[in-house]
Every structure is written in structure tokens, then in C-alpha cells.
Amino acid sequence: MAGRDFTPVDSPDTADLVILNTCHIREKAAEKVFSEVGRLRQLKDSRAKDGKSMYIAVAGCVAQAEGAEIVRRAPAVDMVFGPQTYHRLPDMIDRADAQQARGQTVRVLDTDFPAEDKFDHLPGKTGHKGATAFLTVQEGCDKFCTFCVVPYTRGSEVSRPEADIVQEAQRLVDGGVREITLLGQNVNAYHGAAQAGGTQSLAGLLYRLSEIEGLERLRYTTSHPRDMSDDLFEAHGALDTLMPYLHLPVQSGSDRILKAMNRRHTAEDYHRIIDRLRTKRPDIALSGDFIVGFPGETDADFEQTLELVRFVKYAQAYSFKYSPRPGTPASVIEEQVDEAVKTERLAALQALLNEQQYAFNQSVVGHTMRVLMEREGKSSAQLLGRSPYNQAVHVDFASLSGAETLDESATQPYTRHMGRLLDVEIVSAGPNSLRGRPVLTGTSF
Structure with missing residues (x-):
């Protein structure tokens, strides 16, 4: 959608297009689609009162399996498309715009299995x-x-x-x-x-x-x-x-x-x-x-x-x-x-x-592992990464000296390690994650 001058936003409150990407593996997941559409419908109505439009789209496997049911049950939904047709989204937007310009109810349904890749x-x-x-x-x-x-x-x-x-x-x-x-x-x-x-x-x-x-x-x-x-x-x-x-x-x-x-x-x-x-x-x-x-x-x-x-x-x-x-x-x-x-x-x-x-x-507590730093953690001077075994690791940098963390180009000194693989000593473990401290020298296991 970047080719159509669309950019991501952090909240549906300011979105011109909201896409729910859905899974059909479990019944509970499918039902969540309709409850979420109900919430978005209220937001869509509120924006309409201010003269702003919003398209609601349902994509993915629920859309593929229950496209007609979604159209029938959730009139607030403008577009329904399956996993094999999301590349047609720009064309669907054009069709929706044309329907809206003619004063028609916007309804775009595309759940084909197209021949093209x-x-x-x-x-x-x-x-x-x-x-x-x-x-x-x-x-x-x-x-x-x-x-x-x-x-x-x-x-x-x-x-x-x-x-x-x-x-x-x-x-x-x-x-x-x-x-x-x-x-x-x-x-x-x-x-x-x-x-x-x-x-x-x-x-x-x-x-x-x-x-x-x-x-x-x-x-x-x-x-x-x-x-x-x-x-x-x-x-x-x-x-x-x-x-x-x-x-x-x-x-x-x-x-x-x-x-x-x-x-x-x-x-x-x-x-x-x-x-x-x-x-x-x-x-x-x-x-x-x-x-x-x-x-x-x-x-x-x-x-x-x-x-x-x-x-x-x-x-x-x-x-x-x-x-x-x-x-x-x-x-x-x-x-x-x-x-x-x-x-x-x-x-x-x-x-x-x-x-x-x-x-x-x-x-793994007491061992040193290579951890890929992915994003900032919730605590101060902390990055969150993944171990080789796919464990979430909270890495605390507060103990490092200023010389070890100094980077004039970084807003926070420790953030220079973002995207890097670091040796991390694991100091504690919980049910779902680990906590560690960076080791600037040493070997990993």
C-alpha cells in the first residue's frame, strides 16, 4: 500500500484502512473477528460524523472460509479477501472508492485461488x-x-x-x-x-x-x-x-x-x-x-x-x-x-x-549464550533479545561502565547494541523468560 501513499499508524483511531488478519484454526479465534469488527464499527461511525472515512477489511483464513457469512453478518466490513489475494489490495481499494463515489454500499469480496503467484x-x-x-x-x-x-x-x-x-x-x-x-x-x-x-x-x-x-x-x-x-x-x-x-x-x-x-x-x-x-x-x-x-x-x-x-x-x-x-x-x-x-x-x-x-x-542459568538484541525492554537500560533456543532474554546494561556503553550517536548508550549478537551471562530464569547481563569478552555455548 506504500505505492498508494498509505503509511502505518499506531492506532485505528487515525486509520483510513483497518485490516483484521485472521486465523481459522480455532473457533474462539474466528469469533474474535466479529467482536473486533463491532468495536471498529463504532469508531467508523464516529469518524463518519467528522466527515472522515474508514475502510474495514477482513483478511486471512476466516475471510477465505466464511467470506459470505462475514458480508451478511458484519455490514460494517467493506472488504473481505483471502490469503492468496492480498496482493490485489490496491485494486480492491480502487473498487471500494468507485462504489463509494457512486453512493453505493461498499462491498468487495475476493476469496479466489488465483493462478498467478x-x-x-x-x-x-x-x-x-x-x-x-x-x-x-x-x-x-x-x-x-x-x-x-x-x-x-x-x-x-x-x-x-x-x-x-x-x-x-x-x-x-x-x-x-x-x-x-x-x-x-x-x-x-x-x-x-x-x-x-x-x-x-x-x-x-x-x-x-x-x-x-x-x-x-x-x-x-x-x-x-x-x-x-x-x-x-x-x-x-x-x-x-x-x-x-x-x-x-x-x-x-x-x-x-x-x-x-x-x-x-x-x-x-x-x-x-x-x-x-x-x-x-x-x-x-x-x-x-x-x-x-x-x-x-x-x-x-x-x-x-x-x-x-x-x-x-x-x-x-x-x-x-x-x-x-x-x-x-x-x-x-x-x-x-x-x-x-x-x-x-x-x-x-x-x-x-x-x-x-x-x-x-x-x-541455562550460569551459562553464557549468544543473544540477538531485538528491541528495548520495559526496564531502564534494558534490551530484549532471543537466545539460540528461542527464549526471551531481558539483558540489563545498567552494570556496564560508561566506557563500555558510550556511543555519541545513540540517544541511550546501551541502544548501540540493538541488532547485534552479544555474549550474555544468564543470571536468572522465570517460567517464560530469562534475565542476563552482557559479557564483553568470553565465549558462548
């Missing part, structure tokens, strides 16, 4: 600021898990060409980015056109990106156990730029439930993957996703999930109660689990996961 239509200059960035390399899903709407809202698996990704990564690094996270609904299913001909794997792409001078760190998310290939295991052991952290959703520890979910892996398969990863990279930190209360889940099934968690010892994890999504096979299974049982199981699972996360955080 949307990335070819996006501007080369992203205006990205900061030391970290996300880079989409793959979209869509061919797995068809019975609980998931992604194949229906995002389409089949599509991978971007290697050359385009490398070019975009180089632009980001030239702009000051030091860490890139590769994104995809099934990122390790990446199979883009290779620069040398044929197709490239995710591992091959990671090797290629690691050659970019100035790119210090690489991560990727989200992965599927079925797509953990031999060369990807090797990359975790060989690439210093590939951080020792992997988000690998398993969803359940019960083979019976995994089969009902159409996950196409067993608990033992997942165990072997974890063992192979730890053989290649012994210090790797694992993260996962879990669904409790999937239709037909028994107490025995749930206990098997707890057993898997005890085996893996997660550094971080996300867990949710099963939420029926319209149009998915699981939503029509008769053996739905009682809500109270879901709540009880989720509490038990989260207690175990939280215990493991706290233990992992405690295990």
Missing part, C-alpha cells in the same frame, strides 16, 4: 526494520488432518523458487536483518525450483541461505514429522547458522488418536525423530503442538500423550482443547468429548509442559 506482484522493497524477519518459502497443505481447515483455506502445497527466496533474504540482510525464520504451513515439505535446475529441498535451501554474508541465524516453522528428511537431520548437525530449536507438532501421543487425526505418523515414529535430532544436535530444544479432547479420546489415550511429553521434555509447547471446525471430517464424529473433560485434561497437560519449560530455562 502473489509474490510476483508484491513490491521488492519491503520497508522491513529490525534484526529479525520472517520469510515465506512455502504455503498450503496436502496432509488433510481431520481436525484442520488449512488445506481448504490455504490450498495445496506450493513452494517458492529458490532464487526468489535467496534474493529476498539478501535484501533483508542488506537492510540490517541478522536472523531469518523461514515460514510455511508445512515448511519442511518445501520443494521449490532450484537455481541449478530441478527442485530444492528445505535442507538445501538452508545451506544456500547460510552462504549469505551477514546472515547470522536461521530458523524454520512449522514442520510436520512426515517431512523430516535425512538431509534435514544432517543440516541440524552441520550448519552453525541453523539454531538449535525446532517446533515439531505431534498433537497426540496415542497411535489410535493419531490415526483418527490422519497424522500419518505414530508415537514411535516421533520418538525416533527426536532421537535422530538429538544425535545430530545434542543440545536441540524442542517445541510442539497438542490437541486434547479429540473426538473419541479416552483417559488411556490422554495418558499416552503425557508419556510422550515426559519422554521428549519440551522447552516450549502450545496446547489447546479440540475445537470442531465446520467442513472438517472430525467435526461430524459422534464421539465428542465432554467440555469439562477437555478442560481437566488441558490443565493437566499444561501443568506438565509448564514444568518442563521452567526446568529448561533454569538449566
